[in-house]
Amino acid sequence: MTLKLLKSFEELKDLIPLLTFQQIRGENIIVISLKNLLIVMNFLKYHIGYQYNLLSSIAGVDLLNQKYRFSVVYDLLSLTFNSRIRIKVFMDEITFVPSLVNIFVNANWWEREVWDLFGIYFDQHNDLRRILTDYGFEGHPMRKDFPLSGYIELRYDDSKKRIVTEPVQLTQEFRVFTFETPW
Numbered sequence: 787m788t789l790k791l792l793k794s795f796e797e798l799k800d801l802i803p804l805l806t807f808q809q810i811r812g813e814n815i816i817v818i819s820l821k822n823l824l825i826v827m828n829f830l831k832y833h834i835g836y837q838y839n840l841l842s843s844i845a846g847v848d849l850l851n852q853k854y855r856f857s858v859v860y861d862l863l864s865l866t867f868n869s870r871i872r873i874k875v876f877m878d879e880i881t882f883v884p885s886l887v888n889i890f891v892n893a894n895w896w897e898r899e900v901w902d903l904f905g906i907y908f909d910q911h912n913d914l915r916r917i918l919t920d921y922g923f924e925g926h927p928m929r930k931d932f933p934l935s936g937y938i939e940l941r942y943d944d945s946k947k948r949i950v951t952e953p954v955q956l957t958q959e960f961r962v963f964t965f966e967t968p969w
Contacts, residue, residue, distance in 0.1 A: 797835075798816075798836075801829065801833075802818075802822070802825065802826050802829050802830075803818065803819065803822045803825075803826070804816050804817070804818055805817045805818055805819060813870065813872060814869075814870065814871045814872065815871075815872045815873075815874065816871065816872070816873055816874070817873075817874045817875070817876070818873060818874070818875055819875070820875045820876070820877055820881065820883065820884075823873075823875055823883070823884055823886075824884050824886075824889070826873065827860070827873070827886055827889050827890075828889060830862060830871065830873075831862075831889060831890070836864060836867070837864045837865075837866040837867065838862035838863065838864045838869075838871055839864065839865065839866075840862065840863040840864075840865060841860065841861070841862060841863075841886070841890035841892055841893055841896070842861045842862065842863050842870075843859075843860075843861045843896060844858065844859070844860055844861075844886075844893060844896035844897060844899075844900055845858070845859045845861075845900070846858055846859075846900040846903065846904035846906050846928065847859060848904060848928065848929050848930045849876075850929075850930040850931060854876035854877055854878055855877070855878050855879045856876070856877050856878070856879070856904060856906050857874055857875065857876050857877075858874070858875050858877070858883055858900065858906060859872060859873070859874050860872070860873040860874075860875075860886075861873075877906070879905075882906075882907040882908065882909040883906060883907070883908050883909065884908070884909050884910060885897055885908040885909060885910045885911040887910075887911060887912070888910075894911075894913065895917065897911055897914070898911075898913070898914060898915065898916075898917040899917050899918060901914055902916045902917050902918050902919055902926070903918065903919075903926055903927060903928035904926050904928050904929060905925075905926035905929065924937050924938070925937060933954075937953065937954060938951050938952065938953060938954060939951070939952050939953070939954050
């Protein structure tokens with residue numbers, strides 16, 4: 787089975803524009819250019835030899851201080867061949883990702899989650915709005931540069947008998963921690 791799978795991916799390199807292909811602990815991972823995302827996804831879904839017709843997840847990754855700030859990772863499953871593949875694309879903060887809603891219907895909620903938590907914009911998505919945070923929430927909480935305390939504070943005020951929102955005021959100067967200097 788493994789030999790057949792490797793031969794299949796050798797053929798895949800000739801059929802679609804791949805940047806890299808890896809097999810790590812039995813997982814097939816391909817890295818593609820962002821401009822080829824729609825072509826590759828259509829090919830993997832509809833080609834008779836692959837039939838990856840189930841999108842099982844979309845995840846965002848923040849690669850702070852790297853050449854490409856973000857990565858979007860797609861996991862596909864072929865029920866016909868009982869095979870999985872992971873597709874990765876990389877982009878900077880201002881580049882948008884083409885939406886896969888027209889190819890995989892369930893991409894709708896996954897893309898909304900990635901946009902809400904990371905701020906990665908999906909072009910041609912017809913309902914890109916917050917899904918996990920409140921509509922008035924500022925920022926994207928899964929970014930590595932998002933402050934741990936957030937931007938606003940909620941508390942109950944006994945004198946006003948209601949919940950009040952106030953900007954966060956830190957009692958000490960904000961410190962920047964890096965991995966090179968532990969404290």
